Amino acid sequence: MITLALNTSPDESTTAWALAARSGDAEAVEHFVRALHRDVRRFVTSIGADPQCADDLTQDTFLRALGSLHRFEGRSSARTWLLTIARRTVVDSLRYAATRPRLTDTDDWQSVAERAQPHGLPGFDDGIALAELLAKLPEERREAFVLTQLLGLPYAEAAQVSNCPVGTVRSRVARARTSLIERLHEAENPIPMGAAA
Structure with missing residues (x-):
């Protein structure tokens, strides 16, 4: 288990968790994922062509990262390293989608459901x-x-x-x-x- 100093920045903390997770520390893996999940999801949503795939792209990013975590040496922050992987994941997804034929031009059920949601909520x-x-x-x-x-x-x-x-x-x-x-x-x-x- 890893302990962090009180004055540690968020980037230093996530990098420390990533380095600890390399050795198989399950708690460090959980802290690493929780600390960066929101940033990764926001990033893939903003640069991805299909916002409905954001959860899949986020999950794929973490699967790729955890699979190559043993090679992470901490030369950059874990967040920078992970967002680089997220970018590659989105690019790969877009390339793959471009090679597949489109089945239909109609809206999917999720888009229809999102448009039916109330719009008067604060900040919506x-x-x-x-x-x-x-x-x-x-x-x-x-x-x-x-x-x-x-x-x-x-x-x-x-x-x-x-x-x-x-x-x-x-x-x-x-x-x-x-x-x-x-x-x-x-x-x-x-x-x-x-x-x-």
């Missing part, structure tokens, strides 16, 4: 609006924005996950912010029909 519309705005961003900008602004990764770690220079991540985040602000202003202040003519 804001969450939907943010998801819709993020979905309109180019993939690279969305990924950089989610990693740094929603998941709170430092730019250097986001660059490592995205396999690009830090400056590129900074540029993508700045452009994503600009696009999101412009779209938000457009949504809040629609141009009157007569003014457009």
Whole structure:
């Protein structure tokens, strides 16, 4: 069993749990998974093409990570390492889906059920609006924005996950912010029909 100092940062804690889990410590595995599950799910949901597959992609990410945990040496934080695996998992999923024929163009039962849910709940519309705005961003900008602004990764770690220079991540985040602000202003202040003519 591993004990952590009180002043340990969340990234240091998850990295310590990952290193302890390498030796088969079941409690460390559980702490590692619990600490990062939400971040992984948010990440795969934001960059994946099909939000309904988020649970499967999250599970697949952890299966891949736990299968290769013996190779994790702690040179980066466990969160950065795991989000890199999550990114590869989503890319592999998208490649696989692109090679399979589509069976139907109709909505599945889950989409229909989600649209039937009440929309007046506090925060519901804001969450939907943010998801819709993020979905309109180019993939690279969305990924950089989610990693740094929603998941709170430092730019250097986001660059490592995205396999690009830090400056590129900074540029993508700045452009994503600009696009999101412009779209938000457009949504809040629609141009009157007569003014457009």
